[in-house]
Amino acid sequence: MADQHANDPLAAAVEAELPGARTDLERLVRIPSIWADPTHADDTRRSADAVASLAREAGAADVQILQAQGGAPAVVARFPGPAGTPTVLLYAHHDVQPTGGDEHWTSPPFEPTERAGRLYGRGAADDKAGVMTHLATLRAFGGKPPVGVTLFVEGEEESGSPTLTALLSEHRDLLAADVIVIADSANPATDVPALTTTLRGLVDVVVEVSMLERPVHSGVYGGPVGDALTALCRALASLHDDKGHVAVPGLMGTESDVPDMDEETFRSDVGLLDGVELLGSGSIPDRAWLKPAVAVLGIDAPRVAEASNVLLPRARAMVSLRLAPGDDAATAQQALAEHLRAHVPWGAHVTVEPGTGVAEPFALDATGSAYDAARSAFSRAYGNSVVETGIGGSIPFIAEFARTFPGAAVLVTGVGDPASRWHGIDESLDLAMFGRGVLAEAYFLQTLAE
Structure with a gap:
């Protein structure tokens, strides 16, 4: 960055702030702010x-820690801008996912460690890097940005933002903005900036299959009598066809002209084992961003080590469905439930209850002056043109921001990349990309002011 922008005062200011931002990012990563785990509530505070x-x-001229009833602590900080300039809301979240087992990490998840230009640790990318992107940008302007800025750092995004609606409603005037920048997404490569314009939705259900009043001996009764777990497995197997397409009728899916990804690179980033096939058909971006996906997230049944020679009277599973942009969550959830009921065999009793995870799919119209400013600023900082991407995950609060502030332009950015392993083992942040992300945001605020 120093060589590329040697004669650029703002780039020089950003460069000067990066070491301190790195230090403070490591400080945040060391705090295990897993709000979803009640034992870490104090850590999140x-x-x-x-x-x-x-x-x-x-x-900041004013800093508050706010909480809705039963919600996690969120930070709101105000940085007033010159008169007549727009107000920009900079969003990120400081809570993180559970580690998935500390023993599986190459280095301790809450001890930030640099390897080959990447900083490893839970939250290093998702989303404490987003928090520090905003703060480093504000520091580069000496705490006096060229536009008005409201920094909003949420504390329960990884739990689905259950109290965000109440928080936005209660503090609507405090959080009102002309432009909203959500730093909670990723780029297709460390040197290629992206604006995320589509997000899949999410619903889940819990299906329970019952066949017997009580467990019975598998040798004495097996044959004429089936077991609930096998019946459940047959129903779950019906969710895909032989090619791996989602077989639930009535779900939406679209295609795009986005260039396909290199399959070998994609397989490597995901960690697919040799010989394991990709599901479905079409380009990888279409399959990952614009088509539905279904997965069995958990099954209640005896562990192998605890199994005995009995036919199980009942079994249940949680099934998760990602929805293509344009679909409707309630309609899709009902379609999933009806499909499972119809495919439980042998007259087994079945109940399907809606789960707690619900997020509508979302598509942003990336037109207007704020998006033009972003494309110019991000291209300048990264040295490559901005691309529009989708993400297969769901960020339900984006739709909530759009509903609460219908006149605001919503930009979804971030400093993750395919190797960041968000929510996974050995999550990491590319430090060079972090620097580009800070510079891009600084250029963006400068361009808006101009």
């Missing part, structure tokens, strides 16, 4: 306090 302290040090 400690994380909010740390973010609030960093915002004050960055020059």
Whole structure:
């Protein structure tokens, strides 16, 4: 960055702030702010306090820690801009996912460790890097950005933002903005910036199959009498056809002209084992962003080590369905439930209950002056043109922001990349891309002011 922007004062200011931003990012990563785990509630509050302290040090005129009833602590910091300039809301979240088992990590998940230009640790990318992208940008302007800025750092995104609606409603005037920048997404490569314009939705159900009043001996009764787990497995197997297409009728799916990804690179990024086939058909971006996907997330049944020679009277599973943009969550959830009921064999009793995960799919119209400014700023910082991408995951709060502030332009950005392993083992952040992301955001605020 220093060579590319040697004669650029703003780039020089960003470059000067990056070492401190790296240090503070490591400080945040060391806090296990897993709000979804009640044992880490105090850690999440400690994380909010740390973010609030960093915002004050960055020059915020006002810093508050807010909570809706039963919700996690969120930080709101105000940085007033010159009169007549727009207000930009910079969003990120400070809570993180569980580790998935500390023993599986190459280095401890809450001890940030650099290897080959990447910083490893839970939250290093998702989304404490987003928090520090915003703070480093504000520091580069000496705490006096060229536009008005409201920094909003949520504390329960990884739990589905259950109280965000209440928080936005209660503090609507405080959070109102002309432009909303959500730093919680990823780029297709470390040197290629992206604006995320489509997100899949999410619904899930819990299906339970019952066949017997009680367990019975598999030798005495097996043959004429079936077991609930086998019946459940047959129903779950019906969710895909032989090619791996989702077989639930009535779901939407679209295609695009986005260039296909290199399959070998994709397989490597995912960690697919040799010989394992990709599901479905069409380009990889279409399959990952614009078509439905279904997965069995868990099954209640005896562990292998605890199994005995009995026919199981009942079994249940959680089934998750990702929805293509344009679909409707309630309609899709009903279609999934009806499909499972219709495919449970042998007259077995079946109940299907809606799960707690619900998120509508979303598509952004990336036109207008704010998007033009973003494309110019991000291309300048990264040295490559901005691409529009989708993500297969769901970010339900984006639709909530759009509904609450219908006149605001919503930009979804981020400093993750395919190797970041968000939510996975050995999550990491490419440090060079982090620097580009900070510079891009600084250029964006500067361009909006101009």
